[in-house]
Amino acid sequence: MIDLDNTLVDRAAAFRTWAELFHRRYVPADPSAVAWLVHADADGYEPRDRLALSVRDRFGLSPRAYSELVNDLRQGMADHLEVDPQVPAALKAARTGGWTVAVVTNGDVEQQERKLRLTKLDEEVDTWVISAAVGVKKPDPEIFRHAARSAGTELDGAWMIGDSAHADIAGAYNLSLRSVWVRRGRPWQEEAFAPTMTADTCQQAIELAVASSPA
Ligand SMILES: [Mg+2]
Numbered sequence: 001m002i003d004l005d006n007t008l009v010d011r012a013a014a015f016r017t018w019a020e021l022f023h024r025r026y027v028p029a030d031p032s033a034v035a036w037l038v039h040a041d042a043d044g045y046e047p048r049d050r051l052a053l054s055v056r057d058r059f060g061l062s063p064r065a066y067s068e069l070v071n072d073l074r075q076g077m078a079d080h081l082e083v084d085p086q087v088p089a090a091l092k093a094a095r096t097g098g099w100t101v102a103v104v105t106n107g108d109v110e111q112q113e114r115k116l117r118l119t120k121l122d123e124e125v126d127t128w129v130i131s132a133a134v135g136v137k138k139p140d141p142e143i144f145r146h147a148a149r150s151a152g153t154e155l156d157g158a159w160m161i162g163d164s165a166h167a168d169i170a171g172a173y174n175l176s177l178r179s180v181w182v183r184r185g186r187p188w189q190e191e192a193f194a195p196t197m198t199a200d201t202c203q204q205a206i207e208l209a210v211a212s213s214p215a
Helices: 011-026 035-046 049-059 065-076 086-096 109-118 141-151 164-175 202-212
Strands: 102-105 125-129 159-162 178-182 197-199
Touching: 011 035, 035 049, 035 141, 049 086, 086 202, 102 141, 109 125, 109 141, 125 141, 159 202, 164 178, 164 202, 178 202, 197 202
Parallel strands: 102 125, 159 178, 178 197
Antiparallel strands: none
C-alpha cells in the first residue's frame, strides 16, 4: 500500500508552484506571500474551506479572486503535479515481481482521482482507496482493510509506504504491518512507534520493500 500526496507525487512542489502563480497574479507587491501560503497550507492538512477564508482575509481578495481560489484549492493543485519518472518504473517492477499495489490516501474523491488520472498513476497501480469514499481515514485500521479487500488480497505480509508518521506509519504499526517512511529531509520524531525502514525517495521506498520480502 502506498500513500499519494508527498509520496507518489510531490504535492509540496505543486502547491508552491500554485502559490507563486497566485502571488504574481494577485499580490505581486507582497514579498512574503508565497512563504505565508506554504505555511498556511500545512502540507495540505489545513482544511480547504478554512484555508480559503484565511487567504481571503490575509490578502483582501475580491469575490471573483476568492471564488477562483476556492476552485483551485478544491482541485488540489493537480494541474501542477509532477511525478518523478523513477516512480512509475519502480511500481512496474514491483507489479512484475508479483506485488499488488493499492494507493491509500486521505482526501476528497474527485480531487484525489483527478490527481491519479492526470499523473497517469491510475495506470500503474491495481486499486486505490480514498478516505472520503469509505468514511474512514488513515491511520484508522479500517481503511487499510478496505484496501486489501479492494485489491482482492489480505493484509498479511503487506507493506505501507508513506511520508506521514501519524497517518501512514502509525497506521501500519497499529496493524503490525511493515512500513517504509519517506523522509523528505526530516528527522524521525516519534518515540512510541517507528517505521521498519526509512527512504529518501518514493522510488527507493518501493525498492526497499520489494527487496526485503517476496511478493
Ligand atoms: Mg502523504
